Amino acid sequence: MSSWLSHYRRLQRIRLKLLPEYVTRWVWVPRSLFETPASDGNRITTHFTGNEVSYSMPNASDDLFTREDPIFSNKELLEINHLPGEGRIVGRDDEISDLAAAVNPAIFGQSPSNVLIYGKTGTGKSLCAKYVSQRLVDTASEEDVTATFAYVDCAQDTTETQAVQTIADGVNEPSETGIKVPDKGLSTSTYYKRLWRILDARYDVVLILLDEIDKLSDDDILMQLSRAGEAGKIERCKLGVIGISNKIQYKDRMDERVKSSLCEREFVFPPYDANQLRNIMDARSDAFRDDVLDPSTIPRAAALAAREHGDARKAIDILRYAGEIAQSKGAQTVREEFVTQARERAETDRFRELIRGSTPHSRYVLQALAVLSLSSDRQEGFRTSRVYEVYENICDGQGSDTLSLRRVRDLLKEHAFLDIIEQSKHSGGSAEGSYTKHQLLEDPQVVKDVLTEGDDR
Numbered sequence: 229m230s231s232w233l234s235h236y237r238r239l240q241r242i243r244l245k246l247l248p249e250y251v252t253r254w255v256w257v258p259r260s261l262f263e264t265p266a267s268d269g270n271r272i273t274t275h276f277t278g279n280e281v282s283y284s285m286p287n288a289s290d291d292l293f294t295r296e297d298p299i300f301s302n303k304e305l306l307e308i309n310h311l312p313g314e315g316r317i318v319g320r321d322d323e324i325s326d327l328a329a330a331v332n333p334a335i336f337g338q339s340p341s342n343v344l345i346y347g348k349t350g351t352g353k354s355l356c357a358k359y360v361s362q363r364l365v366d367t368a369s370e371e372d373v374t375a376t377f378a379y380v381d382c383a384q385d386t387t388e389t390q391a392v393q394t395i396a397d398g399v400n401e402p403s404e405t406g407i408k409v410p411d412k413g414l415s416t417s418t419y420y421k422r423l424w425r426i427l428d429a430r431y432d433v434v435l436i437l438l439d440e441i442d443k444l445s446d447d448d449i450l451m452q453l454s455r456a457g458e459a460g461k462i463e464r465c466k467l468g469v470i471g472i473s474n475k476i477q478y479k480d481r482m483d484e485r486v487k488s489s490l491c492e493r494e495f496v497f498p499p500y501d502a503n504q505l506r507n508i509m510d511a512r513s514d515a516f517r518d519d520v521l522d523p524s525t526i527p528r529a530a531a532l533a534a535r536e537h538g539d540a541r542k543a544i545d546i547l548r549y550a551g552e553i554a555q556s557k558g559a560q561t562v563r564e565e566f567v568t569q570a571r572e573r574a575e576t577d578r579f580r581e582l583i584r585g586s587t588p589h590s591r592y593v594l595q596a597l598a599v600l601s602l603s604s605d606r607q608e609g610f611r612t613s614r615v616y617e618v619y620e621n622i623c624d625g626q627g628s629d630t631l632s633l634r635r636v637r638d639l640l641k642e643h644a645f646l647d648i649i650e651q652s653k654h655s656g657g658s659a660e661g662s663y664t665k666h667q668l669l670e671d672p673q674v675v676k677d678v679l680t681e682g683d684d685r
């Protein structure tokens with residue numbers, strides 16, 4: 229490293245070794261030690277202010293780094309975890325009012341309705357549920373009602389114990405209640421007992437948001453929460469549950485008793501159309517610098533996303549990637565043509581994330597389905613036996629032993645559970661009996677590309 233940066237680093241080391249904090253102000257050091265010639269002839273000077281040390285180089289003109297982002301002015305607005313504020317929730321007014329009406333009784337000290345929200349991924353379910361819950365808490369406090377909401381990601385807290393611990397911990401304030409909710413180590417029933425005590429001690433109303441409720445390993449917590457008041461577990465506090473799922477069939481799996489108390493109100497969030505997606509993206513166009521977005525870029529991204537899925541999250545991803553592509557190409561504007569490349573990248577990234585950590589055979593099975601889909605115009609899916617044949621070839625190519633047909637069937641089921649493939653049952657009459665067909669829900673080319681990444685290395 230011959231640049232002035234190497235001198236900078238060396239100087240830092242010298243100071244750390246030679247000048248501990250307590251002698252900094254008293255030691256006289258020859259000027260030459262702190263004025264070091266840089267390779268381009270400039271001198272780097274070290275300044276001391278109290279115990280602070282800083283460096284300066286006159287006439288530094290370093291074009292190694294870009295000092296201002298030429299494309300984005302507030303990229304955070306397009307980040308995956310960004311929760312948009314009120315003005316940026318677009319096209320969900322009806323859903324927001326319906327939800328608000330369902331939980332409204334809480335404001336008068338009555339129990340909010342339990343709600344189940346369905347809808348495909350990226351249709352704003354969690355966003356609207358959190359937004360309405362926060363508004364309820366704010367309005368309740370104006371009416372002297374103490375309210376809060378707890379959010380549980382059931383994909384992460386899949387067991388009853390984990391979920392109840394998360395809720396109890398979320399609503400607790402140990403200095404006020406004197407109750408501790410350790411991360412682990414208590415029995416499920418003890419967590420419940422502490423939760424009920426905390427709720428009664430602190431709140432008039434609590435909403436519990438169970439996101440991806442279908443990932444819970446059983447219905448036990450739903451039974452407990454939806455009947456806590458009725459069963460006399462809590463006296464003062466009124467509890468409402470908002471369950472969120474992107475599996476419309478989820479309700480069919482539910483215990484009848486849970487269904488009757490949890491599904492007092494049900495709402496379905498439809499996928500966004502092109503206009504709504506366009507408005508959602510327009511509301512965040514200030515993520516970009518002025519005049520950087522070509523006028524056709526957002527409409528093109530909206531049309532593409534609406535045609536394929538109606539998912540706002542993916543639409544926003546596409547817009548962000550289009551900006552990053554413009555950045556990497558050194559383009560002055562984010563052009564419409566970047567949207568197509570961005571869409572491929574968004575799909576690829578998402579699928580890569582979806583299968584991260586999956587086993588090699590689970591990947592071979594998917595690869596087999598991708599190969600079959602790419603080699604056929606028929607879209608109605610492939611029988612297990614056919615998938616198995618191609619899977620055997622892939623294993624052969626990889627020099628790997630094959631798993632049994634039964635095990636491959638299980639792997640296909642797991643992929644169906646994750647919505648990577650869709651399964652359908654067919655009857656072949658008395659001669660053939662019934663059989664299952666499997667179809668990729670992802671773009672087969674994306675699946676194949678991601679699964680064969682690194683194979684040529």
Ligand SMILES: Nc1ncnc2c1ncn2[C@@H]1O[C@H](COP(=O)(O)OP(=O)(O)OP(=O)(O)O)[C@@H](O)[C@H]1O
Binds near residue numbers: 311320348351473540
């Ligand atoms: N109506 C909207 N207005 C503005 N942004 C939205 C809207 N709907 C969704 N989004 C954006 O998309 C992201 C995903 O939305 P959200 O998490 O609510 O989807 P979801 O339906 O719960 O999806 P999943 O089932 O995958 O969890 C949000 O964080 C937000 O950035």
